[in-house]
Amino acid sequence: MLAASSVEIRKVNKFYGPPFHALKDVNLSILPGKVTCLIGPSGSGKSTLLRCINFLEEYDSGEISIDGQMIGYVSPPGGRKMPGSKLREMRRSIGMVFQQFNLWPHMTALQNVAEG
Structure with missing residues (x-):
């Protein structure tokens, strides 16, 4: 039996x-x-994709879901967006570290994430 995907991105x-x-x-x-x-040269869309997964960036078509729940939209892209309260609730369960993360050099990665 195959496990279901936690993150599913389709034709985004x-x-x-x-x-x-x-x-x-x-x-x-x-x-x-x-x-x-996600590995690729600068400008290849890695950060854009990560921002779309957390709906910090709106995507124009396709579908992103986490644990079966569509991200960002109540209906497919171009349709109705999730209300702000629902987006905030969804984002509480999604962790991200950004490129300009300003870590403390004297701490481990785990300590930096726990501090943030």
């Missing part, structure tokens, strides 16, 4: 104006308990 697209297609039909399934790395 994100545009910044007409000329720049930041995410193009991205598909990704992450199983519970697995560590997944």
Whole structure:
């Protein structure tokens, strides 16, 4: 029996104006308990995808779900967005460390995350 994905990303697209297609039909399934790395050159969309997973950035089409719950929208993208209270509740269960994270050099990564 296959385990259900914790994070499911299907055909996600994100545009910044007409000329720049930041995410193009991205598909990704992450199983519970697995560590997944996004690796690529600068400007390839890694941070944009992470921001879309937490709905800090709106995506233009496709679907992102965590544990079966659609992220950011009540109906598919282009439809009705989640109310702010629901977004805040959802974000409480999603942890992120940003590129400009300003860690304390005298602490371990775990200590820095616990402090934040």
